[in-house]
Amino acid sequence: MRKGSIAASLFWLSAGWLVVALVATGFLLTDLYSRALDTALSDTLDFHVESLAGSLLETGDPQSQDIALADPRFGRPRSGWYWAIRDADGTLYNLSRSVVGIDTPDIPGPVSASGRQTAIMDDSFGTSMRVVERTVTIGPDTYEIIVTGNLSEILELVGNFRGQAFIVLGAVGVMLAMMSFIVARFAMRPVDRLSAAIESVRAGESAAVTGTYPREIAPLAEEVNELLRSNTQIIERARNQVGNLAHGLKTPIAVLRNEAGTSKGALADVVLAESDKMSTMVTTYLERARLAARTSVVGKKADAAKIMARLSRVMAKIHPDIAITLHPHEPALPWFRGDEADLEEIAGNLLDNACKWSGGQVEVRLSAEQGSAGTVLLLAIDDNGPGLSAEDAQKVLRRGVRLDEKTPGSGLGLDIVKELVDVYGGDLALKRSVLGGLLVELRLPTARQSGVTRPAT
Template identity: 75%
Template sequence: MLRKGSIAASLFWLSAGWLVLGLVATGFLLTDLYSRALDTSLTQTLDFHVESLAGELLEAGDPRDESIVLADPRFERPRSGWYWVIRDGNGAVVNLSASMVGIDLPQIPVADRDASGRATAMLQDAFGTQMRVVERTVTLAPNSYTISVSGNFTEILELVDDFRGQAFIVLGAVGIMLAGMSAIVARFAMRPISRLSRAIEAVREGDSAEVSGSYPTEIAPLAEEVNELLRSNQQIIERARSQVGNLAHGLKTPIAVLRNEAFARKGALADIVQTEIEKMSNMVSTYLERARLAARTSVVGKKADATMIMLRLTRVMRKIHPNVTIAFQRPDASLPWFRGDEADLEEMAGNLLDNACKWSKGQVGVRLSSERGDKGTFLLIRIDDNGPGLSEEDAVKVLRRGVRLDEKTPGTGLGLDIVKELVDVYGGSLDFKRSALGGLLVELRLPTARLGGLVRQPQG
């Protein structure tokens, strides 16, 4: 089926439009040629009858002789449109066909005759019949006579109408077959572009590292350019990672030296330096972390199995928090994969699950599902606990870098901020709600990728 707005559909409608115009023009052209051919044939027949009457006249010697007849029976039938008449030099009728009873066949003006005395014209009889008339002057010493023979042109017009109808029926059938062939050709011609589209989608979904396959000469350079763009993107990301690492190491030592010197001294200046160093350290950490996350998530084609990652994380958390019961509701195999780096998903889900275990009163639930939204399908990770939960004000505070609501609980306060940074980079969402268990429900939504034909292996 041709999709609206596709190149194949555009090619089909363009070719179909020209095909319709061509077939219509062909139909009228064939009809005109057929009409001309019939008219020429009729004129030749009339010329033959004029010659026959001239021979009869010369043989009889008297134009009034009743033996002057034509064998064609149409000249015997009244109102047939087939008439002949012989006139003398004064224009008086001296002999005529039986079909001309009560009919006066007009004479062609002398000015329309050629050098041989022949003339032809289109006339109309008293009954409205269109006729082709041929006249010729014959000399029978000492007198000259004009022989006029007409043929029914209305019959030709009817034949032309029948031919036109049949021609358009045949051309219409041919047009339908050609249109079908045009659609097939359009789809066949667009197959390489469809294959290229699928290959690029496979790269985006993580099924392939580059655009593979052979393509026609017209689009092969496009596939090469896409692969070159992917390679260039990978190189840029690697250089960015390297530069971020170098920057981190380059700033770490000077900041540490300044901090140690400030702590070794007393006074207002030392306090100011310590405060500003902490701001600098937090700012450097923030932007280095963002650069690192952006570099990691800019890599095209990565995906991860959320089910296997959550199984692994729940096993680890059960060992770290032996007093907490973690109930993991495993989804079916149709759950879409996370479109991104596996380590990023572990970091996001691990931080959220670890916080739930720390704040719970011994009970944590984990559920995985997919959710359809305006921007496509999302992977939905729900983690809830039976702890104290969070107020709306606290839910906003915990996403700030370094903020900890309870200083007694171990941690740096950077976990949820890192999670929020990763969620924003991937275009997902992080929501805090009241859990049915009485504590906090965290809903993490992330972009999904196709399974790509992979089959999950059961794990305990």
């Protein structure tokens, strides 16, 4: 997923929420498990206290050997499971065999209405214990029954449970993240299809956005098609209006020229000169409008390699004394994104100029180049003629400028080329060639190839 994509945003948002939710779930489950174990320990200790109290009341003698608990943990030294019976002064009367080398704990805090107290304490071995104490009265005597349970064991169980819980929740999180990724990609597939359809229109493979889309993005596809239709209509109306205006002006200008041509004098000369300028301007702007309208239509593309091969053959017949070499190109060479006739006009003018000014050798290369706006089509034409200085290279791109009046031509060729290149957003550069003459580098927008990839020519 590309950076900044909707699918990536959905994935990272859901992944972040999953991490927070699963971590919170892990701590919550651990706390619930800890509370459940502590409650179970307290209930067990209360049961043992009740058992000792019943035995004490039954025997009436706190030192009786019949007072005992069946749980074997009370017979294992340093187990954290202890019980003892003492009086209010702290005198021991009876205790479990596990109480070896330790003191019976004194539980701080108030006694409940039932005579029960509980607390968490450590024994002399550092074992954390849950302690429960209850007061039992037999006749005039009052005894304290103390029972402890090993809380360290519970804490260890809770720690093990926490580790296992986070491992399981981590695995669940990975599976949910994968599912979130799949859902995001599946949900964005219509958007990808719409993007591909728009790219197909831009590349000239179709005239409109086609396909069926969900109702959330179907209006977008319809609006794009409506925009394409509206753009085509606007261009067509503008082209017709410019054409009508130009044709409407031609007749009055022709009348002025005819009238001025039949008259003599300074006024007639001025009218004739100005009408010539007006006629030239009308023709120029009509041609520019035609070019702009033609190149603004979406969906056109042309095979540059095929066009250059055809132009090379034509120029070889027109200039039989010039050796024209068309170098091989890569099979995946992109096509020109524009009208085929425009590319023929651009390349034909450039190749014809190279043949006229060369010393007998012209080389043509086609390649793809990575630019700031993506892939562009690079057409390079070298010749071994006299070449141009940097100052002259700027001059020849002006309308009607010619550096040598002896060579046939109107001087409009390179200007027309520059006009077309600007309309397509391309770039035209004139440099010194390695052959000694002029190197013309033309960069134009590209489109994908149509059909099967052709072999290099």
